[in-house]
Amino acid sequence: MSSRRPPWLLQRRFITTNTHTKPTSNPTHNPKWCVKQVSKSNFSETLENIKDQILKSDYIAVSLKKTGSHSAPWHRTLPIDTAQTAYLKAKYAAERFQLFQFAVCPFSIRDSKLIAYPYNFHLFPRDGLKLGMPCYSFMCQSSYLTSMANEGFDFNACINDGISYLSRAQELIARNRRGNPVISNLEQSSSPHSVADSLFLGRIQSRVKSWLKACKESKTGSEDALIRSLRKLMVGSEEYGSRPCLRIDVCSERHVQLALEVLKEFADDVVPMVIRAKGGGIQAVQVVLTSSKEDKDIFEKEQQCKEEDQNKLVRGFREVIDLISASQKPLVAQNSLNDFTIIHSKFLGPLPPSMDEFRTSLHLAVPHVLDISHLMDEISPLKKLNSVSAATSYMKRRFFAPIDAEIPQKVEADESKSHGYDVLRISQLFAKICSVLKISSETDKHSSSALKGYANIFNPYSASSDNHMEEDVRLSTDHPQKISTENIVFVWGFTLGTSAKMLRNQLLTSSEVLSDEFDVRILDKSCAVIAFSKPDSSTKFLEAMESGGNNCDSLSNLISEGLRAADYETYKRVCSLGLWEVKLADSLDKALETDFDGHTEDSQKESTEVYWRNSDLINLDEL
Structure with missing residues (x-):
């Protein structure tokens, strides 16, 4: 570079x-x-x-x-x-x-x-x-x-x-929960009719014809008011605003299709509407009778405006x-x-x-x-x-x-x-x-x-939306450096109040596998991160920690006092499992105790490099 x-x-x-x-x-x-x-x-x-x-x-x-x-x-x-x-x-x-x-x-x-x-x-x-x-x-x-x-x-x-x-997802749920009638298109069912379908079609067709006949006869005014009321009650006629309507209860999506298929025969006079159940699905088909083509157009426009007003209220x-x-x-x-x-x-x-x-x-x-x-x-x-x-x-x-x-x-x-x-x-x-x-x-x-080249970059420390970066480590400057996640180790369990410099000196004198080419930063009061410049140094350090500091009394003493270490995969496991404790050390402890297969397809595709910038990491010594 x-x-x-x-x-x-x-x-x-x-x-x-x-x-x-x-x-x-x-x-x-x-x-x-x-x-x-x-x-x-x-x-x-x-x-x-x-x-x-x-x-x-x-x-x-x-x-x-x-x-x-x-x-x-x-x-x-x-x-x-x-x-x-x-x-x-x-x-x-x-x-x-x-x-x-x-x-x-x-x-x-x-x-x-x-x-x-x-x-x-x-x-x-x-x-x-x-x-x-x-x-x-x-x-x-x-x-x-x-x-x-x-x-x-x-x-x-x-x-x-x-x-x-x-949200858009919540709006779809809200439409179902409101249970308001919505105009439905009349479509012919493509699947063949079973015997049960034919019986249902015949029953609905007969009911709709009886209802339409009753509505037309009631307009003549020749019948007594009591008789008209009884006739409406018998055919199940109701009122939707000022227009007559008929409610057809259904128990499946198939019944909805069949009911709409029947209503296609009367498309010039009626407007079909579906009523959704609050728990999901459709609970009824409501048929509204209009007096003319002009009245039908007016009614459909009224319903569209009403639906749009309700949607605007919901969307906010x-x-x-x-x-x-x-x-x-x-x-x-x-x-x-x-x-x-x-x-x-x-x-x-x-x-x-x-x-x-x-x-x-x-x-x-x-x-x-x-x-x-x-x-x-x-x-x-x-x-x-x-x-x-x-x-x-x-x-x-x-x-x-x-x-x-x-x-x-x-x-x-x-x-x-x-x-x-x-x-x-x-x-x-x-x-x-x-x-x-x-x-x-x-x-x-x-x-x-x-x-x-600057669009859609959502990683705050990446200069590009492309995650495939070459490794380039310079630990002695404040430049942002690309470093492999395999070279990063998290350590915790050290004495409260230990500074990054003190911890680095303790680690440097406690293990023969560590050389001068590593950096230490405090992430919070409980945990620090070590960045190694040599690819194998992190592996050797973790192996020394797992062995309990064999052949190294200083490291063994630190481990006996509670020092622990984990690789970057453990940190990724913390984030994937949502172990958002106040102290990072507590989250890492829980992650080590949890069985987790983190090698998903997404994690395998993800870049194994991050940016290491000394000036951006938290240094509690300076607070």
Whole structure:
């Protein structure tokens, strides 16, 4: 790998300041930069506006505010994580925590101007339809809620006026549970009729004819009201609104097909509707009689509008997600793995078990995801910038890339709150990065090909969506290094308060199999990770640990005091089994006690290399 720096890193710092140039606007201090706050009360009117803006924009930035992220230091995505273990950590967090704010910003970039339409949607998973969805409970972290409270977040308004939603998978379940009649198409059954089928067809045909005859005779008005009521009772006639209807109870899907086959004979006068049982399946076919072809068309349109209104009520905020998905516009985010696992979990469906399946499933809804963290790696490969503010500050110090922001939409005075500004920062930072990297910010063929290499990368410590990487270990620098997972060993059971340096010295003097070419980092207070530079060193060390430190008194003493070790496969087993204890040592102990066949097809295909970057690993000595 060449160590030559890209030409833009060689720019002199003096070009970042210019007394004659108007400074770039900062959304947190510019009162003209307002994000429209959207809740249940103004959601419907906002939906029409954002629909047009999504269609006209080139990109869509997203930013989320959640009730939590991780419950222990090692639950965060670390440089030692493969794509699969990183995904499993993000999956665990997405399934536990909830979204309270979802900021969306359709934007375009013309020359040096950012044209943005920022919205901040306030969400709350309310079970308004009494269906037990989207969820009964979720977890919160006090630090996240405290941060939101310090920003002036109104929790009462969120709970009372937050927009609810259902995922696509939950919407299908909700349709069945509602039990509302739905218009069904009349189709001829293709399978031959049995004797039982013929008897059922004859009975239903006779009943429908008797019902239609009774309905026509009742219109003449020649019969007494009591006789008409008795006749309706005998044929089972009911009312659907102002129109007569007949309910045909069924006990199987076959009966539904046969009933619809009978009704095809009367297609000019009736509209068949199916009523689904709350437990699944169809419990009845309801036949509605119309007075004319015009009346039939009116009734069908009424039912379609009614069904669409009910579906909109069920979908809630997912209407916005569906608009974004339908537009096929590139989405820009920061920390895309955590954001899009929760987006998939809350709005698409349950998260699949592997990263490959997740990427495939998400691609069907959102084909292009751009993470500004990976774009920043192209500009600052020697330093990992983990936040938008840090990346913005770095860009401001090093480069002159002025971007003027314009927000055409008007915002009411009471909506000018500070919530959702991160989505503007992401949009502005993306525009600056494109300017520095000389990437056309308009979504033409050239820019699409230029940004293609940065799309759909969900491993925070990978520079490419391709997992097949060459091994390249340099333990003496702060560069991100690719290291085989076979060279990584986890150790725990050492004395509380032991630093990485102390532990390294103890291991170095306790075993003859260890040389100077290994590095130690503390992952949490209970566990450390060792990275070996030689392929066989990890195997020899694990064998020495399993033997109890034979022929090595120092190592034997450490083992007798409780020192334990495990390979990377044990760590993968921890993540696969969901052993998310607060202490990594406890999780590793449980994994060693559990029988598990981790050699699945997905794990065999997965890369066996991770990125080792000293500056990114947790070092409790420095805290």
